[in-house]
Amino acid sequence: MTDSADGDARPDRLADLDPELREVVAEVEALGVPPWHALSVESARRIEDELFGGDGGADPNRDRGSVEPVASTLDLGIDGPDGDALPLRVYRPSETPAPTLVFFHGGGWCLGTLDSADDLARRLCRRVGAVVVSVDYRLAPEHQFPAAVDDAVRALRWTREHDARFGGNGVVGVAGSSAGGNLAAAASLATPDGEAPAVQTLLYPIVGSDFGTDSYEANADGPLLTRADMRRFWREYLRSDVDAANPHAAPLRARDPDLAATAPAVVVTGERDPLRDDGAAYVDRLSDVGVDAEHLDYEGMCHGFLSFADEVAVADAAFDDLAAATQERLAAAGD
Secondary structure (H helix, E strand, O other): OOOHHHOOOOOOOOOOOOHHHHHHHHHHHOOOOOOHHHOOHHHHHHHHHHHHHOOOOOOOOOOOOOOOOOOEEEEEEEEOHHHOEEEEEEEEOOOOOEEEEEEEOOOOOOOOOOOOOHHHHHHHHHHHHOEEEEEOOOOOOOOOOOHHHHHHHHHHHHHHHHHHHHOEEEEEEEEEEOHHHHHHHHHHHHOOOOOOOOOEEEEOOOOOOOOOOHHHHHOOOOOOOOHHHHHHHHHHHOOOHHHHHOOOOOHHHOOHHHHHOOOOEEEEEEOOOOOHHHHHHHHHHHHHOOOOEEEEEEOOOOOOHHHHOOOOHHHHHHHHHHHHHHHHHHHHHHO
16 A cells, blocks of 8 residues: 555565564555555445454454453444434453443544454453443544544543443543544543543544654555545545644644643554654643653554554554553542
């Protein structure tokens, strides 16, 4: 998947990846899938579902090989906009009561389902020891900003009110990957003063729209996510350029007082990810205003690397790191 809008891909574009990850990425790219920005949204969704969705939705507890087991799952819907249901999937750990994480999947606000996020949700549930409420928020371009943010806030509010029914102990945080990390940060910013989540755990989040950062320049052609992909995702997500300045679309735009009131953060990034500098800058902004923010950065890792934790040792260890850091913030909120 190359960033054709920015020139030819480097012939050694996989050379700097961790060896195990390089093998996995090479297998993915050998399938010949065109870059996301070169596909229609409909085609991209179908391919993304074929590659990552599996068929866990029909029976989320069936044997899925290396997928980590949880005590139980439950699919349900809550009241959404215009009378439509907002689908959720609740993952319950073996020991409850436990803290809860409201989780938002990635996919550039345009792609992704509860099934495509199943692996990450299960790992969070099992390794953090938390109830996980995974949210099937509305997607762009049919539902542009701020629809997904509104769904994120709605799901967070509902979870606060009902988490005890699923084994929650009243401590509720947010988590998300990529565009889902953006929504987790936005939901944390959007909560009323004094009601910020216990933690915001952000996996390679989109928090700004500056395509000229060092990590965008170094990793413009990916792998797995390119600068051209991100330009396309932003175009589909936003209604106009005005939205790009809204901190609920780009949390790096938030004012210092608003950032100071947001949740403690655990931010995971990979060296070979165009979004790496987004995450680092967000940690710096939070730290500057006195918010507890931990940056976990991994050499040789590209966008989406945590989804390969069953095949890549560094990714597996990174998941343990982020789980421990998340547990620490959740425990502090419960004291």
